[in-house]
């Protein structure tokens with residue numbers, strides 16, 4: 001171990017949620033260390049929407065502005081690095097980074113986001129986050145009234161279809177295998193003239209990330225402007241589980257309304273602890289985690 005330093009709080013992950021927590025804590029005169037691997041999930045999307053004052057801004061511009069504002073507080077330090085492990089200590093917690101540096105703090109915030117698992121479809125990676133999108137609130141307005149597909153099946157697809165139908169009537173569901181819709185769902189989809197395509201996409205043909213058409217497994221093709229998909233995900237790190245934090249059935253870190261995990265002194269915020277995925281929500285939950293943690297530190301100091 002090359003180095004060892006002590007802080008009030010270590011925040012693992014320095015994107016929107018981690019920076020938001022850091023601002024609250026830094027302004028509360030807490031010594032904060034942010035360790036960030038600099039790989040936010042939206043880094044390839046050209047524009048970030050639906051976050052007031054920054055609507056339509058490039059994601060990295062929002063992050064850079066946030067970072068500059070947070071680092072104005074001399075109580076906050078940020079280092080680039082990937083945290084590989086964390087342990088409990090007499091002080092609270094210690095963490096190690098990939099480069100072999102160790103740091104210690106009284107409390108821990110995990111703001112590591114989630115990692116989307118992309119399917120192995122030719123053209124998917126190049127179109128993901130540009131015209132293959134995950135969220136109608138983030139990108140639906142930009143693709144309003146466009147010819148749109150929902151790549152999903154069953155209840156998940158039905159739920160998404162209701163949302164997207166509000167934004168465009170030129171809508172199809174591509175089920176990638178069995179549709180798995182109930183009879184009632186099929187009747188409703190038919191009544192709204194939403195086609196159910198029980199085929200697999202083998203390739204997304206695109207122009208610099210803009211979907212042009214899909215090629216199905218039977219060789220036929222169809223034009224679309226946008227495709228919605230809800231991807232499976234995994235956590236970036238097992239640190240919460242290794243420290244004893246409980247996870248939800250759907251794979252998120254379990255937190256209470258103050259972003260406290262099931263382990264005392266550990267908080268989680270942002271995408272890793274909620275299915276409601278947005279910059280606004282990441283900032284909000286970071287703000288809550290920072291405030292709750294500051295209260296916990298104040299309580300400890302006072303007693």
Ligand SMILES: Cc1cc2nc3c(=O)[nH]c(=O)nc-3n(C[C@H](O)[C@H](O)[C@H](O)COP(=O)(O)OP(=O)(O)OC[C@H]3O[C@@H](n4cnc5c(N)ncnc54)[C@H](O)[C@@H]3O)c2cc1C
Nearest residue numbers: 013015017037039040041049083113129138270271278279
């Ligand atoms: C393609 C795409 C487009 C989106 N578009 C929009 C949009 O238009 N509007 C909107 O409101 N929302 C949008 N979102 C959602 C939004 O980007 C997320 O909700 C938000 O980024 C979550 O912030 P976060 O801080 O929780 O995680 P992230 O922003 O994903 O950041 C997590 C950070 O933690 C770091 N990290 C992870 N593990 C470690 C570790 N072990 N050690 C150190 N650092 C670590 C990562 O490198 C990263 O920097 C989009 C998401 C995606 C995937």
